[in-house]
Amino acid sequence: MASLRALECLVAVADSGSITQAARLLHSSQPAVSHQLATLERETGTTLLRREPRGVRLTPAGRAALADARRAIAAAASAVRSARAAGEATGGSLRLACAQSLVSVLAPVIREWHRRHPEVAITLRESTSPDELHGFIDSDEADLALMPAPVPGRFTTTAVAEEEIVLTAPTGHPLAARPAVPLEDLEGAPLVHFAPENGLSAWLDRSFARAGVRPEPVMRTAVTTAAPQLAAAGLGIAVCPVSAVSDGFPGAVRSFSPRWVRQLVAVTSAEPDPLAARFIRNLRKHGVHVPRGVRTQLAADNSTSAKT
Amino acid sequence: MASLRALECLVAVADSGSITQAARLLHSSQPAVSHQLATLERETGTTLLRREPRGVRLTPAGRAALADARRAIAAAASAVRSARAAGEATGGSLRLACAQSLVSVLAPVIREWHRRHPEVAITLRESTSPDELHGFIDSDEADLALMPAPVPGRFTTTAVAEEEIVLTAPTGHPLAARPAVPLEDLEGAPLVHFAPENGLSAWLDRSFARAGVRPEPVMRTAVTTAAPQLAAAGLGIAVCPVSAVSDGFPGAVRSFSPRWVRQLVAVTSAEPDPLAARFIRNLRKHGVHVPRGVRTQLAADNSTSAKT
DNA sequence: AGAAGCCATTCAAGAATTTTATGGCATGGG
């Protein structure tokens, strides 16, 4: 393969009409350029330029190579420029993934990011299944996933925020009578649960089991935001992240007592690359907006990147 | 500037997902590739790939550089391919120039050439002025010019063909009574001459002077092919290359006695480059078709390229 | 004739690349 240097020499010679001048342009010596050109001619098997008393001029073969040589040089320069831009968050692309229920959490961060880094192309995939999110990272379909803890240990996680788990119920429901509800009170309560493909399903079951409480599932939905809606419609209560409760929710929303929160973490397959790292910083710094005025708490300062 | 080698490494790593594999693809050793990538990362100031236990994967910055890297490599390869193609007459472009009157001589050669080398882009400029043709070569606006001898000594010329100079006259003109006309007979004859900007003008004058004969110019035209037409229309006689006499010419055409020919030469600014040289060979070999059955004679075999 | 500009060649120094050898780390099988 022809070296880029040789192609630069060809271009410089074409532009200046002389090897000596080209050497000056390239901050090099005349024999060096001469040699590069000779090498290129040997490789192409043709004369690229005619040597004349007052300089050189391109042969048709030289002209033929010239355009591509310019392209090659430009592309190489562009390659390092693109990489550098991505490193400085002024270019490149960032592929995000997140749990479906967290889109509303992520959206304002993305909006703010895009305002500050309009050159970075953002892609967002969402999923209700933690396994699928893990798969996105494993198979390198996403650079970074935002999802609730816990996460398998093979990933690198950065704690980003905490999200409150709340009880939702129809207005006037007995459980909603108190400002904060002990988890034990859910024993036997009619629960709008989640379908197994929704990651919340297994997680809630684990949490209930750990607390020794057994609500009564009356139905299941895969759509996270649907559960509180269904509950408000009178089917029972629902337990879900506060981010799944839409603005203008037509039911009651109550904290648990004690407050119940889960970690939101940024997941990468290893130490985050510069672009992802910067996004993660934004994620933590920018704060996370959650509907209905219930503020998701920012992670404590000591929640740094950690391979669990 | 990033070396092409480093970009190749990046591409190979992206394709194979591992530095070791990439090294195999590149017929190189693993540390060599590793080192190239490290250099590239140093130059771009970012990590291009994340090292993981089972290989590596690109960071966003790596992805950003990847597309351009591929382009650069492709363009570089294309550059040498283009040059090689031009050297073998399977590509490139050839810029021809010729005396206006010789278009009819050149046309069939170009047609045949184009049939055999369809990938070579041919450009043809024409001019009635030898000086302008010389200028095309001097200023590198043309690779090769076909024109009548003589040519200033600074050029390299290759004799290509001989072209007969003929007398044209209205049918029944006294000078046309004989099958071949001695040049002396033109003394005092009414001549349709050429305008000064037409190269034939000065050349004819020189030739007449050398022969000691003085025809009587009755008018002048800059358009070579117009002279025989005007002569046939009754204005007098005309002396011009046989190639300027169109097919179906409505007058008499006579050779001189002895035959009067002029050399047609291919002019280049120096030793012709491979593509031009090949075209010149075609020019000589293919033979030159001339209207009205009067064959232009091929140059003798010993008329080789020569710096006069 | 001499000066100046341009290019090719030669040769030695310097730089960059590659190889060889080695070590750390994680994974998977006996």
Add this chain to the structure above:
DNA sequence: CCCATGCCATAAAATTCTTGAATGGCTTCT
């Protein structure tokens, strides 16, 4: 549990490339 395997990084040596200095040939201009 331990070893074999596969991956990458590092270090040092060898090789290869590239460059620079000096020189000579050529042509043109003065």
